[in-house]
Each structure stands twice: as C-alpha cells, then as structure tokens.
Amino acid sequence: MPERKIRVLVAKPGLDGHDRGAKVVARALRDAGMEVIYTGLRQTPEMIAEAALQEDVDVVGLSILSGAHMSLIPPILKLLKANGQEHVKIFVGGIVPDEDVPRLKEMGVTGVYGPGAPTEAIVNEIRATFKPAR
Amino acid sequence: MVKPNIGSILSGERIALARLLSEVENNSVAGQATLDELFPHTGKAHLIGVTGAPGTGKSSLVNQMALNYRAGKNPKQVAIVAVDPSSPFTGGAVLGDRVRMRDLAGDPGVFIRSMASRGSLGGLARATAAMVQVFDAAGFEVILIETVGAGQTEVDIARLAHTTLVVESPGLGDEIQAIKAGILEIADILVVNKADLPGVENTERALKGMLGLAHPVAKVFRHHGQDMVSAGREPEGKALWVPPILRTIATDGTGVAELVAAIEQHAKHLHNSGEWGRRERARLEAELEGLLTETLVKRFREGVTDIRYEKMVDRLVQRKVSPWGAVKALLKGKNGFTAKAQD
Ligand SMILES: Nc1nc2c(ncn2[C@@H]2O[C@H](COP(=O)(O)OP(=O)(O)OP(=O)(O)O)[C@@H](O)[C@H]2O)c(=O)[nH]1
Ligand SMILES: [Mg+2]
Numbered sequence: 001m002p003e004r005k006i007r008v009l010v011a012k013p014g015l016d017g018h019d020r021g022a023k024v025v026a027r028a029l030r031d032a033g034m035e036v037i038y039t040g041l042r043q044t045p046e047m048i049a050e051a052a053l054q055e056d057v058d059v060v061g062l063s064i065l066s067g068a069h070m071s072l073i074p075p076i077l078k079l080l081k082a083n084g085q086e087h088v089k090i091f092v093g094g095i096v097p098d099e100d101v102p103r104l105k106e107m108g109v110t111g112v113y114g115p116g117a118p119t120e121a122i123v124n125e126i127r128a129t130f131k132p133a134r
Numbered sequence: 135m136v137k138p139n140i141g142s143i144l145s146g147e148r149i150a151l152a153r154l155l156s157e158v159e160n161n162s163v164a165g166q167a168t169l170d171e172l173f174p175h176t177g178k179a180h181l182i183g184v185t186g187a188p189g190t191g192k193s194s195l196v197n198q199m200a201l202n203y204r205a206g207k208n209p210k211q212v213a214i215v216a217v218d219p220s221s222p223f224t225g226g227a228v229l230g231d232r233v234r235m236r237d238l239a240g241d242p243g244v245f246i247r248s249m250a251s252r253g254s255l256g257g258l259a260r261a262t263a264a265m266v267q268v269f270d271a272a273g274f275e276v277i278l279i280e281t282v283g284a285g286q287t288e289v290d291i292a293r294l295a296h297t298t299l300v301v302e303s304p305g306l307g308d309e310i311q312a313i314k315a316g317i318l319e320i321a322d323i324l325v326v327n328k329a330d331l332p333g334v335e336n337t338e339r340a341l342k343g344m345l346g347l348a349h350p351v352a353k354v355f356r357h358h359g360q361d362m363v364s365a366g367r368e369p370e371g372k373a374l375w376v377p378p379i380l381r382t383i384a385t386d387g388t389g390v391a392e393l394v395a396a397i398e399q400h401a402k403h404l405h406n407s408g409e410w411g412r413r414e415r416a417r418l419e420a421e422l423e424g425l426l427t428e429t430l431v432k433r434f435r436e437g438v439t440d441i442r443y444e445k446m447v448d449r450l451v452q453r454k455v456s457p458w459g460a461v462k463a464l465l466k467g468k469n470g471f472t473a474k475a476q477d
Binding site: 004005007026027029030031032033034035036037038039040044046047050051053054055056083084085 | 153155156160220221224226228230232233236240248250
C-alpha cells in the first residue's frame with residue numbers, strides 16, 4: 001500500500017535536561033520519509049507506552065543521556081508488552097557504555113547508538129527492519 | 135491484516151482502536167470494511183475544530199479544553215486528532231502537538247492521535263473524517279481536531295466540525311497580522327489566546343472590526359462599559375449566532391471554562407436552530423461527493439491504458455487537443471467506466 005508509512009515515537013525519558021539530539025534524530029527520520037511523533041522532555045515509561053499505543057507506532061526511539069538506561073528501558077519494554085505491542089522496535093540513542101549494549105539487546109532493544117552516531121545509520125537500520133514495510 | 139473486530143472497538147479496547155485508526159488512515163480494505171460496520175454507531179459526538187496560524191497555542195488550548203471536559207461531575211470521553219503537515223518533498227513529518235498535551239497522560243478517558251496530512255491539498259488529511267468516525271463510534275463524546283490554519287484547511291475543518299474555533303494570538307505584527315477575511319466565515323468562536331501578552335486589545339479590536347463587517351445584523355452596544363454583541367434575528371425568527379470573541383491563556387487555563395461554556399452554547403444553538411442537522415447533511419454529502427469523485431476517477435483510469443492516457447497528454451502538450459477535448463475523447467462512445475473492453 002503506497003500510504004503505509006513507518007511511524008516512530010521519539011521520546012526523552014528521564015530527568016536530564018535537553019532534547020537537542022532527539023530533535024536532530026526526529027528531523028532526520030522525517031527527511032527519510034517517516035512520520036515522527038515527538039513527545040518532548042521528561043517522559044515517564046508510562047507516558048511513553050501510552051503514546052506508543054495511541055499512535056500505533058512501529059518504532060520507539062529513546063534518547064537517554066543521563067546514564068539511567070538500565071533502569072528506564074526495562075519498564076518501557078514491559079509496558080509495551082503488556083499493551084500488546086511487543087512487535088514495536090526499540091532504538092536507543094545516548095551515552096551507553098559498551099558492556100551495556102549486549103544486555104540491552106538481550107532485553108529486546110534493536111539498536112543502540114552513541115552520541116556521535118551518524119543519523120543515516122539510524123535511518124538505515126530502521127528501514128532495514130521494515131523492509132518490506134509491515 | 136485480519137479485519138478488526140467491531141465489538142472490541144465498541145467496547146473501548148484501546149489497542150484495537152489504535153490499530154483500526156492506522157488501517158483507516160492507510161485506507162486499507164480492512165479499514166474500509168470495519169468503517170462500514172461501524173458507521174451506524176456514529177453521529178453522536180460533538181466535533182470541535184481548532185484552527186489558526188502556527189504557534190498561536192492551539193495544542194496548549196486543546197490540552198486545557200480536554201482537562202475541562204474531563205473535570206467535574208460529568209466528565210466526557212475526549213478524543214483528540216492533531217493534524218500536522220507532511221513534508222511535500224520527503225513525505226515524512228514531525229508531529230509535535232503531544233508535547234503540549236502532557237497533562238492528559240494517564241487519563242483513560244482521553245485518546246490522543248497525531249496524524250500527518252500526507253500530501254492532501256488542504257493540509258487536513260484525507261483520512262481525518264474517517265478517523266473521526268472511528269472515535270465517534272468508539273463512544274468518544276467530544277472530538278477535538280487540531281489543524282494548522284492554511285487556506286483550504288480552514289474550510290475543510292469547518293466542513294468537518296460542528297463547532298469551529300479560530301485561534302489568534304497577539305504580537306504577530308498586530309493588526310496587519312494575518313487575520314484573514316475568510317476566517318470569519320468559518321469561525322463559530324474566535325479565541326484570542328496568549329491574553330497575557332501585550333497587544334491583546336489590538337488583536338481583539340481587529341477581530342471585532344471584521345466581525346462587524348461580516349455580521350451586519352449583529353448590533354454592538356455598550357453595556358456596563360463593555361462592548362456587547364447582540365444577535366440579530368433572522369427573518370424566520372431563528373436566533374442568529376454571532377461568533378463570540380474570547381480571551382484565553384492556554385498556559386495556565388485562564389478563560390478556558392468560559393470557552394468550553396461558549397462551545398456548549400454553540401452546540402445548543404445548532405440543535406435549537408436545526409443547523410446541527412443541516413451541517414451533518416452538508417458534511418456527509420461533501421464526503422459522499424469526494425468519495426464518488428475519487429472512486430470514479432480511479433475506476434476510469436483503470437479502464438484506460440497508460441499508453442492511451444500518455445498519448446492524450448502528449449497531444450495536450452502539442453496543443454492538438456484542448457483539456458476538455460481530451461476529456462471528451464477519453465470518455466468517447468462509452469460512459470468510460472467499462473472502457474477496458476474497448477481498448
Ligand atoms: N505566553 C503564552 N504562551 C502561550 C500560551 N499558549 C501557548 N503558549 C506558548 O506558545 C507556544 C506554542 O504553543 P502550541 O500550543 O504548541 O501552539 P500551536 O498553535 O499548537 O502550534 P503549532 O501546532 O506548531 O501550530 C508554546 O511555547 C506555548 O507554551 C499563552 O496563553 N500565553
Ligand atoms: Mg500544535
């Protein structure tokens with residue numbers, strides 16, 4: 001169907017202050033033809049899961065710079081699953097130490113990107129995940 | 135995908151609702167079929183359009199209005215459809231209206247859905263009307279539809295909604311700001327948001343001046359030092375609705391209770407005057423006409439080979455045939471819809 005678009009929720013969980021990185025990614029995804037629902041700062045796991053449900057997204061992109069990824073991501077995954085959205089792919093951007101990456105992937109996170117990662121890498125991986133669009 | 139079960143929609147299952155909204159937005163066969171079944175359950179909701187220039191505070195206002203509808207002894211189920219433009223170049227979009235609606239998080243009586251305009255001319259997505267029908271059938275009593283005002287969009291939203299709010303805000307270059315004449319023809323309620331900022335009086339005055347021109351029957355008189363607008367009477371004795379001008383501060387909720395009261399007043403006016411029924415009829419007729427046009431064009435194009443069609447375009451470009459001549463030639467000898475057999 002030509003109208004099918006990849007829908008991505010971009011959220012910033014946790015309490016750290018700025019969302020410049022998240023906005024850059026949101027724009028890059030838009031420029032790649034995706035529909036990005038941008039939710040802004042200080043989102044709780046409940047808010048993220050609720051928005052992902054209402055917006056029926058394919059992807060949730062999380063920007064976490066506080067280092068709190070290991071405590072923020074499991075509840076989000078749990079809530080998505082409880083809502084019947086286990087098919088949603090999770091991408092994480094931010095400061096994640098190397099040793100945490102395999103642990104996150106084990107939990108079900110699809111991609112993890114450091115602060116310097118080129119946005120094309122994220123775009124390409126999301127596209128690859130949805131080829132052909134679901 | 136399997137056809138969504140309408141029972142789960144009618145019983146308010148959120149994941150089923152969210153998925154059906156996608157099907158309907160994508161105009162899938164399953165979505166259409168479900169919508170057919172749901173249609174008898176529609177026609178109950180009050181559809182409220184919120185339009186206005188970028189950044190006037192529409193989302194913040196929608197947030198406050200929803201809070202108001204959710205408060206009190208008789209909270210209403212509120213759905214919000216927030217439409218933002220798609221990029222004409224990439225087809226992508228950043229939909230950011232939820233940022234201003236965080237107060238509504240966690241309330242099971244509210245459902246917020248963002249949608250991109252997906253290249254529809256007006257900016258109001260083609261599927262908006264259909265998505266609204268889904269919410270209506272699902273039992274949402276109030277449906278707030280936010281859309282950035284840009285030319286045709288405003289007309290589209292006014293056609294879809296029962297009550298249309300046009301949101302202005304001060305300081306966009308004051309009176310010369312883009313208060314477009316056409317807006318008064320579609321506004322049921324005029325909102326001057328950001329009433330905490332300097333220049334409110336100017337914006338309000340500009341609106342009032344235009345209102346006086348647009349509604350000559352309305353008499354503006356002074357009462358206790360305030361300008362009051364009295365509705366004139368139409369010949370048949372039906373009360374005339376004169377759009378009120380209301381001040382709000384969407385960041386703290388000032389004036390929102392009054393705004394919601396005015397919206398309710400408008401709904402009452404529509405019912406009492408018979409206008410509600412007329413608007414419903416006009417809206418459904420416009421929808422039918424739009425679908426008919428779309429379907430007929432599509433069906434016709436399926437019956438004309440690309441080669442034949444392209445040749446006709448070539449002839450147009452070479453000025454060998456006029457556009458009307460081309461239409462006549464393409465439709466020739468047939469009603470055009472079974473042209474396949476001929477080709
Ligand atoms: N001072 C003041 N600022 C306001 C008011 N209402 C909204 N804002 C601010 O105006 C900005 C835009 O508000 P939004 O609610 O996003 O406006 P919008 O019309 O939905 O914007 P678009 O959807 O982008 O067209 C935000 O920074 C709001 O905080 C108000 O009453 N007073
Ligand atoms: Mg907005």
